[in-house]
Each structure stands twice: as C-alpha cells, then as structure tokens.
Amino acid sequence: MILTIIQTSWRRLRNNRSELFLTFIVPIVFFSIFAVIFGSRDSSSSTPKIKIAICNESDSKLASRSVELLSEQGSLRITNDKNQDASWVLLKRDAGADLVRRGMVSAAIAFSPNKETANPKIEVLTDSFDQVSSQVLTAVVQRVVYLAQADLVAAEASSRGAAVRFTDASSANDSSVVAPASFSAPINGKEGVAAATGSSMPEILSVDLMGGQKTNPVIAMYAAGIAVMFLLFSATTASGSLLEELENSTLDRLLSSRLTMDQLLLGKWSYLTMIGVAQMILMFSWGAFVFKIDLARHWVGFTAMAVVTAGASSSFALLLASLCKSRTQLGWVSTIVILSMSALGGSMVPRYLMSETIQKAGLWTFNAWALEGFNKVFWRELSLDQIGTELAVLTASGALFIVLARIFAIRWERA
Numbered sequence: 067m068i069l070t071i072i073q074t075s076w077r078r079l080r081n082n083r084s085e086l087f088l089t090f091i092v093p094i095v096f097f098s099i100f101a102v103i104f105g106s107r108d109s110s111s112s113t114p115k116i117k118i119a120i121c122n123e124s125d126s127k128l129a130s131r132s133v134e135l136l137s138e139q140g141s142l143r144i145t146n147d148k149n150q151d152a153s154w155v156l157l158k159r160d161a162g163a164d165l166v167r168r169g170m171v172s173a174a175i176a177f178s179p180n181k182e183t184a185n186p187k188i189e190v191l192t193d194s195f196d197q198v199s200s201q202v203l204t205a206v207v208q209r210v211v212y213l214a215q216a217d218l219v220a221a222e223a224s225s226r227g228a229a230v231r232f233t234d235a236s237s238a239n240d241s242s243v244v245a246p247a248s249f250s251a252p253i254n255g256k257e258g259v260a261a262a263t264g265s266s267m268p269e270i271l272s273v274d275l276m277g278g279q280k281t282n283p284v285i286a287m288y289a290a291g292i293a294v295m296f297l298l299f300s301a302t303t304a305s306g307s308l309l310e311e312l313e314n315s316t317l318d319r320l321l322s323s324r325l326t327m328d329q330l331l332l333g334k335w336s337y338l339t340m341i342g343v344a345q346m347i348l349m350f351s352w353g354a355f356v357f358k359i360d361l362a363r364h365w366v367g368f369t370a371m372a373v374v375t376a377g378a379s380s381s382f383a384l385l386l387a388s389l390c391k392s393r394t395q396l397g398w399v400s401t402i403v404i405l406s407m408s409a410l411g412g413s414m415v416p417r418y419l420m421s422e423t424i425q426k427a428g429l430w431t432f433n434a435w436a437l438e439g440f441n442k443v444f445w446r447e448l449s450l451d452q453i454g455t456e457l458a459v460l461t462a463s464g465a466l467f468i469v470l471a472r473i474f475a476i477r478w479e480r481a
Contacts (some may be wrong), residue, residue: 410431
C-alpha cells in the first residue's frame with residue numbers, strides 16, 4: 067500500500083504542471099538570482115567601487131597629495147567634475163555633505179583648514195544606509211593619508227640630499243624613501259612619519275550624516291522593503307477574484323449588463339489601491355507606535371509614496387491576473403515574479419550589496435523605485451519635490467500596467 071501511495075502521488079505531481087514547476091524549477095530560479103547578486107561580487111577580483119565626492123578647502127600639501135592618491139584608488143569612483151587640465155573640481159564641505167544627504171554619493175571626503183595644527187582637518191562624511199562603504203572608505207582614507215605624509219617626508223628629505231629607509235607598515239611590501247640624514251634608523255609606522263615631518267598624523271573623523279539623527283535607523287531602512295513586497299502579494303491575491311468570476315461564469319453575466327470591461331478593471335483597480343493605501347498606513351502606523359518610526363514628521367511624503375506605490379502594485383496585480391488562465395496559475399506565477407522583483411529591487415537584499423550591473427537591472431522593477439522613494443522620505447528626509455522622479459516613475463508604471471491589463475482582457479470579452 068505504501069508503494070501504491072507513492073506511485074499515486076508521483077502521477078499527481080507529474081500531471082500537475084504548476085506543482086511540478088514550483089517543486090523543481092522555482093528553487094533553481096531563486097538560486098540563480100541570488101547567485102547572480104552575490105556571485106558577481108566574487109567573479110571580479112575587486113570589490114564594487116564606492117561612489118564618493120572629494121571636498122578640499124585646505125591649502126596644505128598633505129591635503130593636495132591625499133587628493134592625488136585618492137584619484138588613483140581603483141576602489142573609488144569619484145563623481146567630481148574635471149577642469150580642462152583634467153584636474154578635479156574640488157567641492158566645499160557643505161556641498162559634499164548635501165550630496166551624501168540626497169543619496170547622490172555614498173560618502174564624501176572633506177579636507178578643511180585646521181587652526182590648531184598645520185595639518186588639515188580630515189572628515190569622512192558617510193551615510194550609514196550603506197554600512198559596507200562607510201567602513202571600507204574610512205580604512206582607505208587612513209591608508210591614503212598615511213602614504214601622502216610619507217611622500218612628503220620623501221620629498222623634503224630629497225631636497226636635503228640625505229637618505230634613510232622608510233618602512234610602510236600598512237602595505238605588503240616595504241618601500242624605501244629618502245629622509246633627512248639625522249635619522250639613523252628606518253622610519254616605521256605613523257610615529258616615524260610624524261617624527262620625519264615634525265608634526266603628528268592628522269586625525270580622521272568618520273561623521274555619520276544620516277543614521278545619527280534616527281531614533282531607530284535599522285527599522286527606518288527596512289520598513290519600506292517589507293511593506294512594498296507584501297503590498298504586491300496582497301494585491302495579487304485580491305486580483306484573483308477576476309479569475310474566480312471567469313471560472314464560475316460571473317464575468318459573463320457582468321459583461322452582459324451595462325458594465326463594461328473598462329469600468330470593471332477601473333473598479334477593481336480603485337478597490338485594490340484603497341486597500342493597499344490602508345495596508346501601508348496600518349503597517350507604518352504600527353511601526354511608528356512600536357518601533358518609533360518618525361511617521362508624523364514625514365506624513366506628506368509618506369502619503370504621496372503610499373498612493374503611487376499602491377496604485378502601481380494594483381495595476382501590476384491586474385496585469386498578472388489578465389495574463390493567467392486560472393487562480394492556481396496566478397498563484398505560482400505571482401510568487402515567482404514578485405519574489406524575483408523583490409530580490410532584484412532591494413526588498414530582500416540591500417541594493418548597496420549588489421554589483422553596479424545588478425543595481426541597474428533592478429531599476430527595471432518598480433520595487434527599486436518605491437524603496438528609493440520611501441528611503442528618501444524617511445531616511446534622507448527630503449521634501450516632496452525632491453522625490454519627483456520616483457513619483458513619476460511609479461505613476462507611469464501604474465498607467466502602463468493597467469493599459470496592458472486592458473489589452474490582455476480583450477480575450478475575455480471575445481469569449
């Protein structure tokens with residue numbers, strides 16, 4: 067009897083395409099998605115480049131040399147404009163901090179005058195939303211400043227015509243430079259550099275421009291990702307009522323009345339959008355009450371993003387329903403599509419962990435635009451006009467999806 071049960075179950079699985087697909091194909095699909103996301107980081111020998119801006123208001127030689135060395139770092143992507151002589155157009159500290167706050171760069175490196183010492187004040191202005199880049203960049207700047215000061219030792223000693231061995235303790239290989247003859251032993255580490263230059267190594271300050279202002283920064287980062295993903299699932303589940311009406315012939319009776327397909331789809335869309343907005347209000351209100359998300363101060367931006375996100379999600383759910391033949395098919399198709407979009411769009415994996423190629427691919431999902439809009443509202447605290455791009459993309463996506471849903475629904479009218 068046990069063998070009979072096994073044979074019967076196997077025949078049922080073999081004849082059920084949706085179950086067969088979910089059992090053997092879906093795991094491979096999601097394994098491939100995450101392999102592409104994380105495997106792309108290991109396929110190249112270098113880590114993804116950190117997008118930065120360089121600010122220099124200091125006239126010190128150390129700052130100038132540090133800027134030159136920073137431009138040679140392969141791990142950095144400098145966004146400053148260039149002059150006609152190919153030199154960098156260096157920004158002021160406030161301009162660099164504004165770029166970080168608006169999410170245009172991951173961090174800014176600022177060299178400012180220091181009244182207490184001859185060395186500049188060095189700050190790494192970070193956004194803790196990208197937790198990886200902020201930590202890596204601080205280490206890169208420390209090494210660059212150390213090597214810049216070592217170069218100044220070499221240049222000064224060379225002008226005096228004396229020699230000494232300098233050991234760079236931060237690199238794998240020792241490097242020999244020229245130093246004043248008064249040094250009879252190798253110069254090792256920061257203390258040696260400080261002795262050679264007659265000044266101490268400048269302190270490098272890491273300044274978190276964003277996370278330090280949040281009562282609960284981790285929740286502020288991930289609330290939007292969870293909200294958008296579950297909004298898609300709930301909208302798709304509700305849109306299955308169209309297929310139920312098709313299966314039990316209710317749709318035929320509805321279309322035989324004065325109701326048109328346009329009215330039916332717009333009615334379904336309006337209902338799903340209102341439910342989606344209510345769902346997001348409930349979710350974020352709960353987050354504000356329990357996890358201290360600052361919802362009251364960002365109510366305007368949140369409302370705008372909730373409406374356009376719910377509208378786009380509802381349109382997408384109706385599009386999926388119009389493409390499927392049964393509610394069962396809608397179930398497994400929506401699961402694959404929504405989880406794939408959520409993975410690439412940043413709901414499951416923070417986008418800053420992805421390679422640049424995968425991040426660009428994620429922009430084809432409206433999840434990424436929705437998450438970026440919510441992050442600008444809650445994390446970056448930008449005004450409504452500064453999230454116009456995200457609002458426009460989500461609105462256009464919603465309009466496109468509902469038009470496509472109407473086109474595919476023509477077959478129901480002809481049937």
